[in-house]
Amino acid sequence: MAAVTRFTLGLLAGAIVTYLLGTAVNSQFVMNAHGVPVSWGDRLNMTLFDISNMLAYLAIIAVSFLIAFLIARVIKRFLPNMADIAYPIAGAAAMGTALGLMYMIFQTVPISGARSTAGFLAQMIAGGIGGWIFAKVASR
Template sequence: MEKLRTFLIFISQVLIASLLSFVVASLMHSQTTLSGLIDVGAKLSLNDKLTTVYYDFIGLLPVYGSIIFAGMLIAMPIASVIKRKLQISNRLIHCLAGAMAIVTILIAMHPILNVTLIAGARGTGGMLMQSIAGAIGGLAYAFMHEHNQKTRQ
């Protein structure tokens, strides 16, 4: 029973971290795309911007959200193993693992789809912003994991 409880806690922590990463990644994607439109002279109202953010969120959630979850599901346990072996800061290693999960996802999907999965990640700045979203999710996972460890003692 304890193993099931531990597994469910792990899944819920990864899910929350993934959702946080997705929300930040989606917002950054929208802002990058909107900025590009404004740079070429598009006049966008506040309503246009908010509508874009909403539809990007809804449109990206099923695929990008699921892929982020899968990436985090792989990255977080690997980071935990590395942390134990190398005695690295829990927060640092999970933050890096979250960022690398997003970068790996975006790089891996490009040759498969022959297109950048997230338009907001086409340039170096966009890729950096997406990796920051992953880092935020990884950091959230680290905080939840630390809290869980303290409450179990």
């Protein structure tokens, strides 16, 4: 039972960290896309607004991570040398896959800050950090 609890807590921690990072990065990419100077106060206000209003993105991240981390757990058993990087890679891959699937479904990426290559990669990096957080929490 302890393993299931650690897995669940790790999944939640990784998803929340990825959501916070991904949403904050998204906000900055959106504001920078217009080429208009934006004050630090407005940047903070928009970032906090996005964090409080993009909760569907958190659900998408959590489901994506659940699938990716279960797959990584299986792969890790067959490739023990990948144990240290399996979850960060899975987190990054989960984000890339989720954004790709959103594009396939909606014919655009609803996370507008991820429409550029840099924005897409930033979301994947957030996923990699979330995967690292998952590994730290789940392995305790």
